[in-house]
Amino acid sequence: MHRIALFGIDLLAVSLLVFGLYFPRHRRRDLVVAYLGVNIGVLAVAGSLSSSTVGAGLGLGLFGVLSIIRLRSTELDQHEVAYYFSALALGILGPLSDGEAWLGPALMALILLVMYLGDHPRLFSSYQRQVLVLDAAYTDRTTLVAQVERVLGARVHSVAVERVDLVNETTVVEVRFSRARAGDLVEAGQ
Incomplete structure (x- = not known):
């Protein structure tokens, strides 16, 4: 699958995650920017490093350090941490799934499905x-x-x-x- 198409699928997936699932359920506006920024930042770095000799491992390691700093800088509930890492994973899957055209979008859909079901308001509502x-x-x-x-x-x-x-x-x-x-x-x- 063409790289631009994968980037577009990532943008659609993170939009569904943030505006379709997270914000309507939790209404925390400040994390909308955080989830979008993390996703696009990871997408950009992973996209540029996936074709370089430096490798994606260095870029993912850098974002791992940044995510630890971010998660320690403010108090987040566990469901917010799950959305945070989902946004990270979506950003990584886009550029790094060139080998199998269907694998990246399928894994993105799986992440969205798990977040939809796991954070559903009717699940354990009492x-x-x-x-x-x-x-x-x-x-x-x-x-x-x-x-x-x-x-x-x-x-x-x-x-x-x-x-x-x-x-x-x-x-x-x-x-x-x-x-x-x-x-x-x-x-x-x-």
Whole structure:
């Protein structure tokens, strides 16, 4: 497949990733620029190095270092990291798939499909994560879990205590929980 066509497929794929999947689901505008910039930057460097004697390994190594710096510079949720690396992978696949005409576009489609399914709003929609500040100092785990379940009105799967302040009588916890849906109550026989 002609190199320009592969670049065009990459632009289409990253547009679908960013404007079709990420932004409509998460609405974080600042990461739109980051995903597009990373993709186009990797595409440009991988495209120029794939035909040179320097090799793509050096270019990919440089972007690996840059991505580590970028990921450490601001707090990203895990799904945002997944989109970040998907944008990177799409940029790499375009210029480096000249040998097999179908392989690059097929792998790009696979990345988009996995991101569509893995980040679908209906997948595990009742499972949530939240940080709570409770107005009492809980040192007993059983009492803590019971109180968090009462406050949230949900089934708690895990509680990680971040801080217990005995002076000010507060407890900060990270909670992973699920809220029962109507179908879940029927299935459970409740």
